[in-house]
Amino acid sequence: MWSAARQASGSSATNGEGVIPLGGCVVEAKEEPNMPFVMKISHEDFHGNILLAAETEFDQQHWLEMLQESGKVTWQNAQLGEAMIGSLEAQGLQLAKEKQEYLDKLMEETEELCLQREQKAELERLNQVLEVEKNRIEEMVQDLKSEQEQIK
Numbered sequence: 001m002w003s004a005a006r007q008a009s010g011s012s013a014t015n016g017e018g019v020i021p022l023g024g025c026v027v028e029a030k031e032e033p034n035m036p037f038v039m040k041i042s043h044e045d046f047h048g049n050i051l052l053a054a055e056t057e058f059d060q061q062h063w064l065e066m067l068q069e070s071g072k073v074t075w076q077n078a079q080l081g082e083a084m085i086g087s088l089e090a091q092g093l094q095l096a097k098e099k100q101e102y103l104d105k106l107m108e109e110t111e112e113l114c115l116q117r118e119q120k121a122e123l124e125r126l127n128q129v130l131e132v133e134k135n136r137i138e139e140m141v142q143d144l145k146s147e148q149e150q151i152k
Contacts, residue, residue: 022041022071027067029060030051032051037053037055038052039051039063
């Protein structure tokens with residue numbers, strides 16, 4: 001709720017002189033001497049009560065209704081906001097958990113691919129060694145055949 005300060009010219013300034021949180025407040029009509037159409041706003045967290053006055057009984061009733069309704073809406077919004085925050089926090093935690101699971105899986109697959117790459121490189125190296133050995137043995141066989149032909 002915004003308060004309006006009465007300026008010297010008689011006009012009201014609505015530049016946010018103060019803010020009254022209405023959630024959980026009790027707003028009720030009150031009779032004060034020399035002050036008709038007073039409204040009392042109280043809350044257990046306030047240090048005292050807040051008194052507001054309207055110019056007419058009609059305005060007082062209108063303000064009472066609006067202030068009481070505003071207090072309910074604020075409370076409902078706060079509850080809804082808390083529920084939404086809880087839901088979003090739960091979703092955030094779930095997404096963080098899923099992200100971590102995907103990262104773990106990605107790391108596992110990356111390690112597996114690195115291992116496969118190392119194994120492939122080792123197999124290629126062994127194939128080259130075996131190919132060299134095969135060529136050496138084939139040359140030796142060819143040499144032995146040549147020697148055998150010469151001996152005959």
